[in-house]
Amino acid sequence: MxxxxxxxxxxxxxxxxxxxxxxxxxxxxxxxxxxxxxxxxxxxxxxxxxxxxxxxxxxxxxxxxxxxxxxxxxxxxxxxxxxxxxxxxxxxxxxxxxxxxxxxxxxxxxxxxxxxxxxxxxxxxxxxxxxxxxxxxxxxxxxxxxxxxxxxxxxxxxxxxxxxxxxxxxxxxxxxxxxxxxxxxxxxxKTPKRESEGLGRHCILFDELRWWAYSRVESAKQNMSFEQWLNSLSTKATSLNTFNTPLAYSSINSTAKSIARWTWTEYTGTGTSKNRGRDTNKNHQLELTDKQTYAAIKTAEQKVDSSITQIKNAILILEKTGCKVTKPAIKKLTGKSLSTIKRYWKIGVH
Known part of the structure; x- marks a missing residue:
């Protein structure tokens, strides 16, 4: 061309x-x-x-x-x-x-x-x-x-x-x-997975995350909102980003969004896992308002877990690259607000 x-x-x-x-x-x-x-x-x-x-x-x-x-x-x-x-x-x-x-x-x-x-x-x-x-x-x-x-x-x-x-x-x-x-x-x-570099990391993360999602999405549809499902995949993707040279947050988040949307709307397989929903037998007996409150609480918990994981990984990246670990540097890597970073900083996330 x-x-x-x-x-x-x-x-x-x-x-x-x-x-x-x-x-x-x-x-x-x-x-x-x-x-x-x-x-x-x-x-x-x-x-x-x-x-x-x-x-x-x-x-x-x-x-x-x-x-x-x-x-x-x-x-x-x-x-x-x-x-x-x-x-x-x-x-x-x-x-x-x-x-x-x-x-x-x-x-x-x-x-x-x-x-x-x-x-x-x-x-x-x-x-x-x-x-x-x-x-x-x-x-x-x-x-x-x-x-x-x-x-x-x-x-x-x-x-x-x-x-x-x-x-x-x-x-x-x-x-x-x-x-x-x-x-x-x-x-x-062939190299060990966590020693992969370049596009090889994308393939590994993509495969590991999609298989994790396949076995859980059917249960998630019964017990979660899409936002909760997306938060859950974002947290999992962050925890899998343990390569010697970690992927950028924008990359792992876009992968999580892609898999979350596709599995939620297109995936028809049954996976291999049994029902993994939270309190499945109890949730279906709740009134609608109680279910909404319960879902909001779980969403908030997932966001906290995701924030802590992202901040910890940002600190690891800064340390590996020889950069000074500061709150503004973590903000640039994670996109989190300074108030969020300060909140978890106080509880010893660093």
Missing amino acids: QLNSNFKRNAPTQLLINFNCSAEQLYYDDLPYHPYCTDNFKTGSYQLRRDRAIEKSIIQHNPNHLIRCLVFDMDKPKGANAYWNAQDHWKDVGAPEPNWIVINPVNGHAHYYYMLTTPVPITDNSRIKPRKYIAAIQRALRIQLQSDIGYSDHLAKNPIHEKWTALVTRHETYSLQELEQYVDLKTLV
């Missing part, structure tokens, strides 16, 4: 911006409508409308449920000689040519962008094989490129921002089959 400067995604009018460069146009049009972005990782990331987020130097490159490009974080590999540079590294290791090479002029570190001809959806309605296929290709390329395995794959250098030196090295997008020609998927060694 040749990039076209007149190409337009079906986007709201206020989000459309015209670029003279076809590569810049495709990059911008493929961004999420409200991506996370920042100019400084230490102050955290936040969501802005796409036409405003594009002014930030760091930005979310893929929508939560769609992989439109693969990005690799390129630091100088161990053992590389003094003449190493990100611009030529892909040639030295026999990797495919990136569409974008976005270089930090201060330290020479870079992000490689590989734009996909056909985006890969990662929702409960999407097929599992393509998700696992792209995850395997990403992992194989990461090994070949010797890129940073700790990269979270959520935010990347914005190639349109003046802070970086951005090079357009290829104008044609890639199919997954074309990328596979540069790697050997048969030689990939």
Whole structure:
């Protein structure tokens, strides 16, 4: 697929911006409508409308449920000689040519962008094989490129921002089959689940959470509201996010919402578990007002559990990345209000 400067995604009018460069146009049009972005990782990331987020130097490159490009974080590999540079590294290791090479002029570190001809959806309605296929290709390329395995794959250098030196090295997008020609998927060694990186984490979380949901949704429909069911999946997704490099909260929450909606409205299986509802035999005997009160209490309890889990995981992420654990930093990661964080801080959640 040749990039076209007149190409337009079906986007709201206020989000459309015209670029003279076809590569810049495709990059911008493929961004999420409200991506996370920042100019400084230490102050955290936040969501802005796409036409405003594009002014930030760091930005979310893929929508939560769609992989439109693969990005690799390129630091100088161990053992590389003094003449190493990100611009030529892909040639030295026999990797495919990136569409974008976005270089930090201060330290020479870079992000490689590989734009996909056909985006890969990662929702409960999407097929599992393509998700696992792209995850395997990403992992194989990461090994070949010797890129940073700790990269979270959520935010990347914005190639349109003046802070970086951005090079357009290829104008044609890639199919997954074309990328596979540069790697050997048969030689990939299986890794422990919690040591997975990149898109592999999405596949693992998605599979673990959906199977957990399948066996409980029928009982949930009898004893919970949809909001309670969603809270329950969000809490479970947070507890499963124990990877060496944890997924971003926006990613796990979107996965939880996708599975919650689909299982609530579409799933018809019976699962393998027995009735797991809370006080099932007692609930059906309550009056409507009592049921509503009981449901409200349980919803509040679930929100408390979810908040505590998210705050604890945010603290772990800050500690792992060497950042100072502060209430504002936790607020940026979790989206919780400072008053909520202070409330649980006082009871020793940290």
